[in-house]
Amino acid sequence: MKPSAYYRGKEQTYVKHFFLEQYLETVAFHIGYTHKEFVYVDCFSGPWRADDEELADTSIRIALDRLNYVRDGLAKQGRAPNIRAVFVEKSPTAFAALEHALVQHRHFITTVAFPGTFEENIPRILDAVGAAFAFYFIDPKGWTGFDMDDIRPILLHQPGEVMVNFMYDFINRFLNFPSPANEASLDRCFGTTRWREIRDDPDREAASVGLYMEQLRRTGQFTYVTSTRILKPLHDRAYFHLIYATRNPKGIIKFRDVEKRVVAAQDHVRNDAQRDNREQRSGQTELHFGEPLTPSDTVQAARSAKLKKAAAKIDELLRPGPLPYEVLQPLILELPLVWNTDLNKILVDKQKQGLIIIDGLGPRERTPKQGCTIRRTTNTLYPSDTEDLR
Numbered sequence: 001m002k003p004s005a006y007y008r009g010k011e012q013t014y015v016k017h018f019f020l021e022q023y024l025e026t027v028a029f030h031i032g033y034t035h036k037e038f039v040y041v042d043c044f045s046g047p048w049r050a051d052d053e054e055l056a057d058t059s060i061r062i063a064l065d066r067l068n069y070v071r072d073g074l075a076k077q078g079r080a081p082n083i084r085a086v087f088v089e090k091s092p093t094a095f096a097a098l099e100h101a102l103v104q105h106r107h108f109i110t111t112v113a114f115p116g117t118f119e120e121n122i123p124r125i126l127d128a129v130g131a132a133f134a135f136y137f138i139d140p141k142g143w144t145g146f147d148m149d150d151i152r153p154i155l156l157h158q159p160g161e162v163m164v165n166f167m168y169d170f171i172n173r174f175l176n177f178p179s180p181a182n183e184a185s186l187d188r189c190f191g192t193t194r195w196r197e198i199r200d201d202p203d204r205e206a207a208s209v210g211l212y213m214e215q216l217r218r219t220g221q222f223t224y225v226t227s228t229r230i231l232k233p234l235h236d237r238a239y240f241h242l243i244y245a246t247r248n249p250k251g252i253i254k255f256r257d258v259e260k261r262v263v264a265a266q267d268h269v270r271n272d273a274q275r276d277n278r279e280q281r282s283g284q285t286e287l288h289f290g291e292p293l294t295p296s297d298t299v300q301a302a303r304s305a306k307l308k309k310a311a312a313k314i315d316e317l318l319r320p321g322p323l324p325y326e327v328l329q330p331l332i333l334e335l336p337l338v339w340n341t342d343l344n345k346i347l348v349d350k351q352k353q354g355l356i357i358i359d360g361l362g363p364r365e366r367t368p369k370q371g372c373t374i375r376r377t378t379n380t381l382y383p384s385d386t387e388d389l390r
């Protein structure tokens, strides 16, 4: 993909593309190594607002480059899975550019492009996917065109997983817009009328993302659903959330690994965007001391809140009885900004405090791992227990 400087003024798109590139590579390598087929489906493919003639700043080119790279890498390891990419685009002009890009770009994966809307193409998409593992990327412009009931067959496809760009900033502006047509379209997007209840929620953002995730989990019968928050370049507010649903615990672990890299990249581009903005307003060039080595205050504050939640969730999950580490791990890593090193540190700290026991560690081992069992010590009062007693 193009370097971050190329995305000036649309830094949130850089972060989205960085995430897509990193996650797609990870999942395609993993599935390509273990399965015979892998299909990537770009359900709202564009090209859209591309500044590069060769479309290097679009999800189309990013996917073609990455999948081709994965194919070559797997070939070196003696694997030759059938890797395919399916693209869907409604606008005739954009579709013509998409078709042109697929012909021009030198790649060795099988591609197919469907004109028209994502929803009307669902039977054709499912046909093209067949029995393969599919990763669906749903990247709309707003909240229409992917009604929960309509995309049910896509969500239910197995083996498969989905990443949805939940346009929170946009949706939020319409949650209180009193129009029957607007309300009906939000009913269809969420697949429930319950979004009305979140309008007065003090944390409306968490409530709406949470409701959408719950609906996705239920409709697609997913085991794990998580999200990552993409911020506005110049303000400490969400632009959108990338919501990810899978049935595979490894998917959650990989998604969080990618998030860790993306958070650093996001800090970097936002830092630059904010400096440019200050310079433009003041007319003064600022001294540039290189990239900060620590996460921004925004990230640190968000992470410490999530880490507290992780500690409480561990207590709650262990309350009914011991759990294997590999069961606990994806359930904790469903929390945004909680990374595997965090989980292990929380567990080790809790063990030091005498709150839990990690069974299955070798004599010199400190870090929990697959095969370990985690249990609470008896006669210990936990913060969450105290809340229950009140």
Ligand SMILES: C[S@@+](CC[C@H](N)C(=O)[O-])C[C@H]1O[C@@H](n2cnc3c(N)ncnc32)[C@H](O)[C@@H]1O
Pocket: 043, 044, 045, 046, 047, 048, 057, 058, 059, 060, 088, 089, 090, 091, 094, 116, 117, 118, 119, 139, 140, 141, 144, 145
């Ligand atoms: C946000 S842009 C996609 C950007 C692209 N995924 C990327 O990251 O480079 C959304 C695209 O979906 C197209 N579109 C809008 N409604 C659609 C629908 N119902 N079905 C399929 N495509 C649609 C638009 O024309 C636009 O090109």
